[in-house]
Amino acid sequence: MNRPENMTQDNSDIAQDLSRQLLPMIERWVRFESPSHSDEALDGMAKLIVQDAERLGLAALTQPLSTDGAPLVHIHNRSAGDERPGILVLGHYDTVHPVGILEKNPFRMEGDKLYGPGIYDMKAGICLALTGLAQVQRLGGSALPVDLVILPDEETGSHRSRERIEEFARRSRYALVCEPARADGGRCVTARKGTGFITVKARGRPAHAGMQHDRGRNAIEEIAHQVLALQAMTDYERGITVSVGRIQGGTTVNVVPEHSQLSADFRLPDPQAADELRAKVQGLAARVPDVQLDVDFQLNRPPMPRTEATAELLRRCQVFAARAGFSLDEAPMTGGASDANFTAALGLPTLDGLGADGDGAHTLHEHILLSTLDLRLKFWTETLQGLA
Ligand SMILES: [Zn+2]
Numbered sequence: 001m002n003r004p005e006n007m008t009q010d011n012s013d014i015a016q017d018l019s020r021q022l023l024p025m026i027e028r029w030v031r032f033e034s035p036s037h038s039d040e041a042l043d044g045m046a047k048l049i050v051q052d053a054e055r056l057g058l059a060a061l062t063q064p065l066s067t068d069g070a071p072l073v074h075i076h077n078r079s080a081g082d083e084r085p086g087i088l089v090l091g092h093y094d095t096v097h098p099v100g101i102l103e104k105n106p107f108r109m110e111g112d113k114l115y116g117p118g119i120y121d122m123k124a125g126i127c128l129a130l131t132g133l134a135q136v137q138r139l140g141g142s143a144l145p146v147d148l149v150i151l152p153d154e155e156t157g158s159h160r161s162r163e164r165i166e167e168f169a170r171r172s173r174y175a176l177v178c179e180p181a182r183a184d185g186g187r188c189v190t191a192r193k194g195t196g197f198i199t200v201k202a203r204g205r206p207a208h209a210g211m212q213h214d215r216g217r218n219a220i221e222e223i224a225h226q227v228l229a230l231q232a233m234t235d236y237e238r239g240i241t242v243s244v245g246r247i248q249g250g251t252t253v254n255v256v257p258e259h260s261q262l263s264a265d266f267r268l269p270d271p272q273a274a275d276e277l278r279a280k281v282q283g284l285a286a287r288v289p290d291v292q293l294d295v296d297f298q299l300n301r302p303p304m305p306r307t308e309a310t311a312e313l314l315r316r317c318q319v320f321a322a323r324a325g326f327s328l329d330e331a332p333m334t335g336g337a338s339d340a341n342f343t344a345a346l347g348l349p350t351l352d353g354l355g356a357d358g359d360g361a362h363t364l365h366e367h368i369l370l371s372t373l374d375l376r377l378k379f380w381t382e383t384l385q386g387l388a
């Protein structure tokens with residue numbers, strides 16, 4: 001983040017009062033571990049978010065996503081009957097860190113850095129948006145209604161949340177996403193690759209590896225061919241990557257293996273690339289005679305291409321950032337996907353990477369920078385108040 005020399009402090013009592021509540025809230029949230037796979041922990045985290053939102057004077061409720069599992073949290077500033085399309089702010093309260101990690105990686109401050117599991121991705125980011133929204137309400141409200149929607153399963157692909165995210169997106173004018181600001185200078189994100197998974201299963205014919213080698217059909221040999229075929233679909237120039245990340249197969253070394261399978265990750269920049277890759281993957285054919293291939297192609301998050309509408313949203317948010325005291329720059333397309341992919345794919349102007357400054361997402365050195373929290377909070381307040 002570019003920070004000007006002579007930054008002026010916002011001295012309004014309201015801003016000071018609320019910004020004083022920001023750090024203790026971040027600490028509470030980080031100390032409450034909430035991995036994607038623990039419904040009990042996530043339920044507790046959802047309750048904590050609702051409590052903190054209400055403490056700030058905002059209306060907050062949880063909504064179940066399915067018959068079991070942790071809920072969505074919806075915080076808004078709509079008055080009764082206000083159905084106008086507004087600003088959708090998206091966050092997730094799950095983290096990749098298991099319960100107990102705080103013992104190894106405690107919440108702590110070291111110089112300008114504040115450490116703890118999930119602090120950068122993305123608990124601090126949600127706290128910023130939430131506190132900004134509370135300030136907006138105390139200052140008289142926003143031009144557009146704001147829906148802050150916080151989800152429990154982003155780190156595992158948002159399978160349970162996707163439908164609800166899309167419902168909110170269809171009723172919104174803009175989406176702002178609290179994923180971390182890029183580590184290299186706090187840039188925001190206007191384009192993300194689409195992501196997904198490929199699974200290929202091969203079924204051969206088992207045989208004694210010594211006595212009946214010629215009767216066997218080796219499933220591992222088949223999968224080896226498919227590994228090379230998939231890896232060759234990578235095209236760096238076009239931003240398409242396919243990476244086989246796991247292979248399995250065989251029973252013992254003296255048996256020609258009947259079963260083998262691979263799993264691959266792919267990333268691609270636009271819907272056309274997705275269609276092309278799907279066709280290529282679905283066209284994979286067995287190379288070893290008599291082996292059956294079973295191919296599965298799952299586009300988990302569609303690509304988020306940079307549209308003119310998103311560029312316009314960026315220009316407007318850059319004005320709010322300038323008022324807050326910093327310049328909001330744009331990162332090149334990133335290979336990591338987020339819930340922004342879902343809203344952008346529906347044509348909603350979407351800006352992501354508006355959370356806290358810091359580094360080390362998904363690691364034990366995950367941290368945010370204390371010195372830029374004030375600027376980020378002002379940005380959220382300016383944006384939620386003024387964006388129309
Ligand atoms: Zn995240």
